[in-house]
């Protein structure tokens with residue numbers, strides 16, 4: 027097993043295996059002989075490879091502090107391309123008669139530079155956008171130029187939303203209103219009469235199929251959105267009454283995000299096809315079948331139906347969908363519709379990564395234990411020393427139990443004033459000395475009892491990273507989502523430490539202590555000891571989906587710097603877009619402070635200090651300079 031290698035034997039191959047890079051990296055990430063993590067912007071582990079630490083050096087030279095959200099634009103391009111290529115392959119080989127139309131749901135990453143690039147890279151394939159609110163619709167219309175691409179409006183729609191959509195139709199956009207609620211239809215009919223525009227109408231079906239996974243509550247009969255079959259039939263009747271069945275062109279459903287099991291995906295398509303067939307039989311025009319999102323990302327690289335993985339490849343996903351649609355519709359003698367999917371997560375997850383430096387490490391330090399104990403040494407401390415002396419492979423569990431028992435005794439006696447601060451400290455040191463010995467010895471055991479297995483986590487180093495979980499990895503905090511975390515360099519060195527990560531918010535939830543592992547989840551990450559005077563950089567990968575706008579301003583740590591890189595065929599690259607993260611003044615204004623007022627108020631406090639003789643007028647000048655600089659500065663730790 028790689029972990030038992032010594033320093034000299036350790037190779038980058040061992041690191042690649044340990045961090046699972048080739049499993050989750052999807053052909054975009056790997057380790058170079060230099061020990062750097064590299065990115066293959068064109069995928070398939072082929073073409074030019076760019077070192078991420080080298081990109082970091084370039085950013086630092088340009089004055090960008092960590093943390094930075096790095097986007098590799100080519101990866102977004104490649105992901106959109108492979109989605110369309112896979113569907114085209116399945117359509118071609120199975121002889122399907124419709125086309126594939128992908129759309130990107132803006133809520134997955136609304137950042138302007140992201141949506142702009144999706145519209146640009148997607149224009150080759152008529153890749154469209156999905157919106158769920160007025161703001162998203164306005165953003166989408168501003169970015170999308172392709173009139174063949176679908177623009178799908180989900181979400182609850184008021185009169186203004188409907189008017190915006192109808193104006194988009196008038197400008198030539200293929201803009202569909204998808205009914206989420208039966209009550210939306212009368213308003214759409216009224217507004218389209220008023221504006222003299224024939225709308226494109228779809229319905230969101232509540233399927234009875236429900237998918238397993240973390241984020242899949244949007245599916246199933248109890249989902250909050252969507253129409254039951256009875257309500258869908260009612261829509262048909264209402265449209266018939268208005269002589270508008272030709273406007274009914276799309277059937278939509280959304281099972282939820284990150285569906286790990288291909289069986290659920292297939293079952294849902296089949297149910298939807300039956301509904302689609304029923305609508306055609308009712309005389310609706312139809313022509314589009316929109317399967318929503320759900321295409322999963324293999325975050326842990328295990329290729330299983332575990333929540334952070336998926337048990338299918340992209341090719342299988344596409345082929346299974348096309349095949350299922352053909353099977354059912356051919357049986358019913360119905361023309362093949364265009365297939366729409368709303369893949370958000372899979373489209374953008376790979377192209378962004380969070381980069382940060384480690385500021386400090388704290389270790390469980392035991393120090394030298396005394397040779398002899400003083401005569402008045404308290405009993406439980408003495409007992410722990412004996413337990414340590416008598417520890418063998420055979421009594422590990424017993425020693426563990428004793429240590430926990432005596433440590434509680436020490437704490438108890440400290441609370442009642444019978445044990446001094448120094449005595450308690452000595453007791454704690456013996457306790458950790460026992461834990462360390464147990465941690466060493468237990469490696470020789472075949473089956474490690476649960477109590478003892480957890481010691482590794484308790485003994486783990488804490489690496490303090492220059493980032494905020496709440497701002498940059500909200501799903502890691504809120505729902506324990508796993509993301510691959512990897513040192514970005516030194517991968518030709520043995521990572522000899524076990525650590526967990528803490529961010530710089532002073533919140534005990536601001537930590538990452540679950541890591542991907544081929545055998546499930548692990549509680550510590552293999553890390554390198556820090557070197558004096560040298561930065562140590564980590565990267566959190568696959569963070570392009572959902573992480574950016576769910577983040578919050580915990581401890582007033584703001585948006586990070588964002589740098590987008592485009593790599594050329596010859597391996598050279600350029601910084602195509604740079605966004606400064608929030609300054610302290612930006613953040614304070616988000617919570618309704620006025621930065622100018624702040625300066626006035628602080629100046630007043632400083633002037634008062636001058637009046638009271640605490641500082642001189644020239645001190646006041648320096649104080650004000652420091653505060654003014656502070657307001658302009660980055661909210662994270664600056665070197």
Ligand SMILES: *Cc1c(COP(=O)(O)O)cnc(C)c1O
Pocket residue numbers: 131133134156180280282283284285318319320321368369370371372571
């Ligand atoms: C969130 C959402 C999506 C995106 O799903 P992914 O699994 O991220 O691809 C697609 N469609 C609808 C209606 C959504 O609400």
